[in-house]
Amino acid sequence: MADDELELEPLEPNITLAEILDQDSLQRVCMTFARMHGTGLAVVDRHRQVLVDIPAQYPLCRRISAHPAGSSICGTFDALIQSEEANLVDGSINKPCTCGLGYEILAIRHQGMVLGRLVFGPYRDAGMSSLAPALAEALRSGDPEADAATLRGAEQDLQKMESLPRERALQVVRSLGEVLSVIVQTGYARHLTSQIHIAAIQDAYNELTEKNRRLADSVEKLKELDKLKSNFLATVSHELRTPLTSVIGYSEMLLEGLAGELSSDQRDYVQIIMEKGDQLLQIINEVLDISKIETGGIQLACERVNLAELMQQVGDAMRPPARRKEIALTVHPAEMLPPVWADRTKARQVLLNLVSNAIKFTPRGGTVEIRGELSRMNAGPGGGDPLAPPAVALKVLDTGIGIPEDARPRVFEAFYQVDNTTTREYGGTGLGLSIVKNFVEAHGGRVWMEAREPAGTVFTVLFPVNPVQGVTAAHGRPSPRSQTVG
Ligand SMILES: Nc1ncnc2c1ncn2[C@@H]1O[C@H](COP(=O)(O)OP(=O)(O)OP(=O)(O)O)[C@@H](O)[C@H]1O
Ligand SMILES: [Mg+2]
Known part of the structure; x- marks a missing residue:
């Protein structure tokens, strides 16, 4: 197959045979040819590096190379394969070794460029x-008798060797040359393809590195902005809280008649001022909590907390708003619940948030239950290992509007609300569940939600019964009475 029949990419000027050829296939092809004709075979590249070297298996060659002078006699082969004479001719050149056996040397060319040489032999020419x-x-080794014996033996070996007419040897070399030319051609095409792939991958990698760098910059900037936002929120809400507390306090004093009797209308108005003030204070407190969580971590003051008692207290506190919506709020602590190791105020806030959500999102006439039961830390979906550490599970079950499936993974995110339209029916800032999750996890606990049939939602919180070593140790507070969780 002539090169000019194919549309080929120009050859890279410094490319070597080793880069183009698959060494294994080259070795196999050469081995097949050498074994077929019982001779040796070698391939060298243009930098004289030997890629294939299959020695001849003749008894004559073995005998000569075993002689003390053998290495210098057979060493002429090295000189042969390194000779560049064949590069100058079109076709094979014939060279004899010291014994007189013949070698055929053919240049391996591709697109007119010499890439290496193929050396076929030694073989016994029919005329030898x-x-x-x-x-x-x-x-001549200084032992004339031994030399004479070697020579006699060698002569006998030669006579037993089959001969190969040069015409036939040339045919073999030509066909091997053609096979190699095909291998070189396909190898070069493969080499080019892989170079293109490598270049494409390198480009993609460079692009990705650049994108990553820009992404890292943006993340850094966003983190700074986020910190600024948290600090701003913390400062503003703190500053708002003081005057708001006064507004609520003065409204209370007015209602108590400390500034004189109020008319019935005046009482109603002041009552509204106080309620709205309370609502506003609750929002400000949530914003403060979340900004504290984001900036400084959560300060826990842990002690043994009886959750059954806490459930009753929260139940009592939430009964008035439940009653206003004609919702039956019940509390069911299991008997003999062990105390948990928790921050009482934060545990109360967790339960208050869950119960106030349950009441808020349950239509008039529904039910809300607070249940407490003994559990294990890996309870819940996929859990149930009886060897997991003990925990108390607080459950808040409602018969409310439920949470659509696609919104469930996001409800614990800060500011996320299922209905975030400006016309939404329910108040709030979307911070309650994020605070719950942060507080619970600071205790080494877990919180999750499940849908309830036929309607409603169940939120479950697990508080570990025993102090969680990792939590304390991770934040370097050896005293179990106070833990900080970042
Ligand atoms: N028991 C529930 N039933 C139905 N939806 C709920 C329930 N609890 C929470 N959600 C949904 O999850 C969202 C996030 O709750 P989260 O408590 O964080 O915020 P919020 O109640 O809207 O506002 P905030 O608690 O800050 O006053 C709610 O807006 C609501 O869409
Ligand atoms: Mg809420």
Whole structure:
């Protein structure tokens, strides 16, 4: 197959045979040819690096190389394969070794460029009747008898060797040359494709590195902005709280008649001022909590807390708003619940948030239950290992509007609300559940939600019964009475 029949990419000027050829296939092809004709075979690249070297298996060659002068006699082969004479001719050149056996040397070309040489031999030419006279001279080792014995043996070996007419040897070399040219051609195409792939991957990698760098910059900037936002929220809500507390306090004093009797209308108005003030204070407190969580971590003051008692207190506190919506609020602590190791105020806030959500999102006439039961830390979906550490599970079950499936993974995110339209029916800032999750996890606990059939939602919180070592140790507070969780 001539090169100019194909549309080929120009060859890279410094490319080597080793880069183009698959060494294994080259070795296999050469081995097949060498074994087929019982000769040796070698391939060298243009930098004289030997890629394939299959020695001849003739008894004559073994005998000569075993002789003390063998290495210098057979060393002429090295000189042969390194000779660049064949590069200058079109076709094979024939060279004899010291014994007189022949070698065919053919340049391996691709697109007119010499990439290496193929050396076929040694073989016994049909015209060779005896060993070359130069061999007797080369064998001279100082032991004339041994040399004569080697020479006799070598002569016998030669006579037993099958001969190969040069015409036939040339045919073999030509066909091997053609096979190699095909391998070179496909190998070069493969080499180019892989170079293109490598270049494409390198480009993609560079692009990705650049994008990553820009992304890292943006993340850094966003983190700074986030910190600024948290600090701003913390400062503003703190500053708002003081005057608001006064507004609520003065409204209370007015209602108590400390500034004189109020008319019925005046009482109603002041009552509204106080209620709205309370609502506003609750929002401000939530914003403060979340900004504290984001900036400074959560300060826990842990002690043994009886959750059954806490459930009753929260139930009592939430009964008035429940009653206003005609919702039956019930509390069911299991008997003999062990105390948990928790921050009482935060545990109360967790339960208050869950119960106030349950009441808020349950239509008039529904029910809300607070249940407490003994559990294990890996309870819940996929859990149930009886060897997991003990926990108390607080459950808040409602018969409310439920949470659509696609919104469930997001309800614990700060500011996330299922209905976030400006016309939404329910008040709030979307911070309650985020605070719950942060507080619960600071205790080493867990919180999750499940849908309830036929309607409603169940929120479950697990508080570990025993102090969680990791939590304390991770934040370097050896005293179990106070833990900080970042
Ligand atoms: N028991 C529930 N039933 C139905 N939806 C709920 C329930 N609890 C929470 N959600 C949904 O999850 C959202 C997030 O709750 P979260 O408590 O964080 O915020 P919020 O109640 O809207 O506002 P905030 O608690 O800050 O006053 C709610 O807006 C609501 O859409
Ligand atoms: Mg809420």
